Amino acid sequence: MISARNFLHFSRGVALAAAVCFFAATLAVAQTDALPSWNDTAPKQAIISFVEKVTKPDSADFVPEAERIAVFDNDGTLWVEHPIYTQLAFALDRVKSLAPQHPEWKETQPFKAVLEGDMKALAASGEKGLVELIMTTHAGMTTSDFQKIVIDWLASARDPKFKRPYTELVYQPMIELLAYLRANGFKTFIVSGGGVELMRPWAEKVYGIPPEQVVGSSIKTEFRMEDDTPTLFRLPEVNFIDDKAGKPVGINQQIGRRPIAAFGNSDGDLQMLQWTTMAGGPARLGVLIHHTDAAREYAYDRDTEFGRLDKALDAAAITGWTVVDMKADWKQVFKD
């Protein structure tokens, strides 16, 4: 039984506990920098200001939590894409592992070029050669077998420059940004030109992005019952290319609503940023990561085969997209 006096103390106790909690929470918010790897330059300010605008209930730009969709390109935006896309490195390694079962590859392009390390001959095989490489190394097995191949490869493969696993070559400032957006009620999606099945096995662990929030390119799959066991078999046929004008299509197909923030780094992201930011109406955020840091990572933009940033850089100046200068705006590129 609670006496009147005890009840009074009890109430005071509860009020005090609430006050202490509130004070502690306020302090924690004030003291924590959610983006410690970002310098206090314009891009960080633009990102924080946008998030505050869309999350404050009395703001003219307020967006309900369910509609806070943020989309991120992967190659060159969340992880390294030079000297070549990681997916291409995977395909080249796969050709080498499969070569003993394919003696004919010694005399057939583009495989011969891969086995001899002749990048000039490989480039000469053009898009046709590249598609053949991808199909040979990515199709002809079930989805679960492919997933295992990807996980095994990532466990042993090392980036040629940094000598680290590819999944460690993710940008620390972007990892912080993903977490910061999620802490503010955003749902974060990958929207990548890369193969969706190459990202899903590790995106949850590394980025905190679950498989259902990964949009990407894909090959066709076929449902098959094999000895009463249902499988999905990967066919050597393109299903969808999630790049350039394909990105808004992929976003609409899988997410079904327009993002309010988009992050990219190349011309492959141009239409995704347009689709996100140019619909009129309230505040929207478009961000381009500009690779300007030859010392800590790479410096490239208009003149590269992997992640060319040319038209989108011109568009940024007109549309007011935020351009992140990797060298000036990031305190740190990778986790130590």
Added chain:
Amino acid sequence: MISARNFLHFSRGVALAAAVCFFAATLAVAQTDALPSWNDTAPKQAIISFVEKVTKPDSADFVPEAERIAVFDNDGTLWVEHPIYTQLAFALDRVKSLAPQHPEWKETQPFKAVLEGDMKALAASGEKGLVELIMTTHAGMTTSDFQKIVIDWLASARDPKFKRPYTELVYQPMIELLAYLRANGFKTFIVSGGGVELMRPWAEKVYGIPPEQVVGSSIKTEFRMEDDTPTLFRLPEVNFIDDKAGKPVGINQQIGRRPIAAFGNSDGDLQMLQWTTMAGGPARLGVLIHHTDAAREYAYDRDTEFGRLDKALDAAAITGWTVVDMKADWKQVFKD
């Protein structure tokens, strides 16, 4: 400042508050039936027993929250699909609204059949005629224009038998089931043969399922910049049919992981239930809704054009899927 005596009272207060909260929570759980529209027959027991198995941390069948994916067919599983699919009713109404701009339809099949209400002639136009109807009524506008058309139509269209808006002809027991699963950490998805853009505009409000958790059939779209405004234009070309063997493909494409529970009502859901439940390993749930209630809704299974349940019903007996007998197992079909 807190004296020793006050601190003692304060601690007691906190402990008491915690105890009260715990007790109240326990009571609430014990007293609430999450599935009040279900009779206490075998299907309800099977569903509850499955959910308890996969959510109790010390259970051999425990599934981490992130992997608790449940997929639901729409037509005939979540809402009414007789006398014809709602999407077909939409297409027929659209033909009638567009007819004044198409005088040639008076003499051209399958439009002539629709305008004259000649369902026999419409059926005679076959799949080719049906595809033409769908393309004419679903393509040739932007995605946002189509969304508006769908919302406007649903606001005024009425089901011929029940004289209610289609979005009210959703099954109350299934609405409770969706909420019950979500309360237990499940992520609920629609996986329907119907057009994805016909479901997304209202699925969140009616089912609590956001657009990014709706998988369905689709036509191709094209990104276009029109006067500096980005749009997605709907083309008269099939993109993906999310039915039968297409359902596991669609699930893998958009969700990227295998569900642990699947709910359907027709042969179109057979492969989805196989893919969900026949992988071996821990407990999985497959459920078929059997339309047995001619008085409150409809009774049909092996002999119907819309939602035929034949092969899947045979498979259920072998695989141990739960079959819901609508008449016997549901206290209520629709909300009053």
